[in-house]
Amino acid sequence: MSKLWGGRFTKQTDKLVEEYTASITFDKELAEEDIQGSLAHVTMLGKCGILPAEDVEKIKDGLMQVQSMIRRGELEYTIANEDIHMNVEKKLIDLVGPVGGKLHTGRSRNDQVATDMHLYLRKRVVDLVELLHKLQEALIGQAKANLDTIFPGYTHLQRAQPVLFAHHMMAYVAMFQRDIERLQDSYKRVDMLPLGAGALAGTTFPIDRHFVAEQLGFGRIYDNSLDAVSDRDFILEFLSGAAITMMHLSRLCEELVLWSSTEFAFIELDDGFTTGSSIMPQKKNPDVAELVRGKTGRVYGNLFGLLTVLKALPLAYNKDMQEDKEGMFDTVRTLQGALQLFAPMIATMKVNKGRMREAVNQDFSNATDIADYLASKGLPFRQAHEIIGKIVLYCIQNKKYLLDLTMDEFKQFSHLFDDAIYRVLQPEQVVDARAVYGGTATAQVSGAIERAEEELRRTDAWVQEYLNKSK
Helix, strand or coil: CCCCCHHHCCCCCCHHHHHHHCCHHHHHHHHHHHHHHHHHHHHHHHHCCCCCHHHHHHHHHHHHHHHHHHHCCCCCCCHHHCCHHHHHHHHHHHHHCHHHHHHHCCCCHHHHHHHHHHHHHHHHHHHHHHHHHHHHHHHHHHHHHCCCCEEEEEECCEEEEEEEHHHHHHHHHHHHHHHHHHHHHHHHHHCEECCCCCCCCCCCCCCCHHHHHHHHCCCEECCCHHHHHHCCHHHHHHHHHHHHHHHHHHHHHHHHHHHCCCCCCCEECCHHHCECCCCCCCCCECHHHHHHHHHHHHHHHHHHHHHHHHCCCCCCCCHHHHHHHHHHHHHHHHHHHHHHHHHHHHHCCEECHHHHHHHHHCCCCCHHHHHHHHHHCCCCHHHHHHHHHHHHHHHHHCCCCHHHCCHHHHHCCCCCCCCHHHHHCCHHHHHHCCCCCCCCCHHHHHHHHHHHHHHHHHHHHHHHHHHHHCC
């Protein structure tokens, strides 16, 4: 079969070359976007008088037929037609005749594919923001339900200071808020139209790029035709943000795996988000959390893969850039899949408040408060720190915790101790003493929840703005 670009060639492409260079096996995922971009392009060709109205209507009708075939799964993609653009155009010509070949007037596959990817990623960025929004809602729900749950905070995976479990949940809300903001900021670079740049230098036809941008809802168009067809920064930026989001998910996964173990027993994941063992009937494995943690690596790999592809490419388009799509598609699927599971997994998670409280009662995470107590009585903090270290050593040697000590035992270490120390050491007091903005005190965490819910409303408004624009 003759290629649509085959006029200059005297022999057929080698079959192995055809198979190796074809991208239709993966870029068919851009089918809807390819139709969307082509409809806007041909409408513009008619508006500018480049094509007669009857040709425009025939082409638009044919494109709508192709779109219906795509949605019904009836369009047969072939490697002989190389990519999604040629497959769509070939089917269009089959349906409406030679007039279908006029669709490509004033454009190149270089600016066409870039437009498809901008359209594809623009929608997916909004979808991912919406999924992160739902995950934040689930985390905030757990925070609200656990404003009275005291939990051992860790550094170096060693007991450090007690915190509210709600405070811990809100730390992840803050992380995912930054992820949302990164995606929203990257959207500015995704929301740019490259169509009209041609192969690299623009086109001789009197096209109206701003009209196409308006038709497709783009906020801006590329100012430089060379940049328009060679830019993949918008994908790199997305991949970078996605990698950071997966890193945040992976950190939470690690904690869920630890917390659900018998050794911690802080939480229990719902049966719907765990699996069993083929040989050990007692097992309840946190497989979803483990697999999300594992899939983080592939998202990192997609980012580094594209960075490597682009690092030495001269302007403008090069065939290397065909490697920009599979990693992008894979990252979108991987992150979407993780986020779709995460929100309900967090929402249905059971928190073992009693076990958390027991853990706090059986450690020395309130030791810093004794140092603060002595410092408030005028003792230099470094001296107070040394005294508390000796008290902790004494407790370990005598198999006691700080609240088990008598006043006589406390006074062995400093005459500054009085009965107030027993109130200072209560976990509730330890938590609420951290009343600085951003601290773990109940009032501060309640304020953080209120601010986060306000951010949720802003995120929802941002998503709705895009949905309204794309109708």
